[in-house]
Amino acid sequence: MQSKTENKTLLQKADNFSEWYNEILKRAEILDVRYPVKGVYTWYPYGYKLRNLTYSILKALMDREHEEVLFPLLIPKDELMKEKEHIKGFEDEVFWVTKGGSTDLDIPLALRPTSETAIYPVFKVWIRSHRDLPIRIYQVVNAFRYETKHTRPLIRLREITSFKEAHTAHASRADAEKQIKTAIATYQEFFDLLAVPYIITRRPNWDKFPGSEYSIAFDTLMPDGKTMQIATCHLLGESFARTFDIKYEDDDGALKFVNQTCYGISERCIAAVIALHGDDHGLVLPPEVAPIQVVIVPIVFSSKGKSEAVEKACSEVYDGLKEAGIRAFLDDSDERPGAKYYRWEMKGVPLRIEIGPRDLSSNSCVFVRRTDFQRIPVPLSDVVPEVNRAIKEIQELIHELAKETFFANIHISKCAIEDKEGMDELRRTAEHNIVSLFLCEDERCGADLEQRIGVTVLGVAINENEGDGKCIICSRKARRVYVARAY
């Protein structure tokens, strides 16, 4: 599996993002797309390590106030169909299990497209009293959606392999709303650790999660200028509680419906890490999630009899890093150093340490950072603290670069519909940028705008207190919304 570098040519990220993305997944051994079912893919060991490190961060954040659970993959049809609005949003993309062997099942079973209808009947049984509340649970599971549009690894899948979904139930709406705020803050922490910049918006009513009162979404900007939704938080209110009859007895003895929320993140977060930070040499992984944070490359001359000293120095450095809890790898394979450099650059290893006879003569080694290929001599005695410093710096550098690009691509528009030229320019800008403009809440205005300039309305930015303006379409009172071409 660990093939030699497959291709010498550099990849052109800026020219053809789509091709770059597919090549990177293959060459860096993240995902193998050669599986004969549409929209489902195989994680390579390296990719799966990246996935697990990313999700261990997410789980640690969730574990602060949630408990991890595991609900079944199969959902009986009658449960799935209970919530009318909810099922309307999903029915065209549900996979069905209709047979057991050669026998038709009495009740067809759905492969979960999401787990509300699996979890909430159980909530009904679990919740009796206000003392049972709040309930906060999450699970990391696979989910299935029969996507009819063209599928894309990690981004548009028929099997979502890494769906982290949280579900909470509360005694009051205020508690539920508070939970949404906490969830948003947690997700902010998460994406900050991944060095992935985002905007947070409240989705328009016509685009909210089916069955919810409102949906808050995180979007990032991909290198091809389209936004990608990377997280959502939904206030469900009492709608599912009424459907699934989830009631609790309050301290005054009255039976009341619970208030619910749910929020989720999928492997799109990994697609974002890959897409945003990578360059023409391959992946650039933030040290926080890099399966290998430091690779040590020995420079060995077998003919000169110096290899033993080099090998010894490399193992000592390796042992020191391991002991310090750093994810290090010593590449003592038979390949030439140059081949190793290219390999580990492709795989996004943040820091490389080279140790050769020349370095040993001065008791030092050379650090090379993946971000800018800067070469820094470091005394062997300082390796561990210097590595710690370097990976911290690299993490910050990656984040700064990503934010810089992101915010440079958000444009404020003051355009009005009568301004023909302005609208043309807006259309061009929106091809590769996020645009902020005034739009009212009327679905017809949204649809009109989407059609005119070829964008999706992402929603009103939360935490932004800019005053009202005039809707770009109808001139009625409106708030600032973000629009962009979206994945």
Place this chain on the structure above:
RNA sequence: GGGGCAGUAGGGUAGCCAGGUUAUCCUCGUGGCUUUGGGAGCCAUGGACCCCAGUUCGAAUCUGGGCUGCCCCA
């Protein structure tokens, strides 16, 4: 949702129209020797016609269906 194109070894290609033991390249695999401060060289060698059905003496090639992928339009 509509239309078009494609699928040949790990990755690329040619062959298909006009059916006859396929072939070729590589930064692929394997073995060997020489190498090793930015993708090593030589020699030897390995491996494929997407699946199912049909036509035919004979199918990578023709026909039909399926699966998978890509592109364009909405």
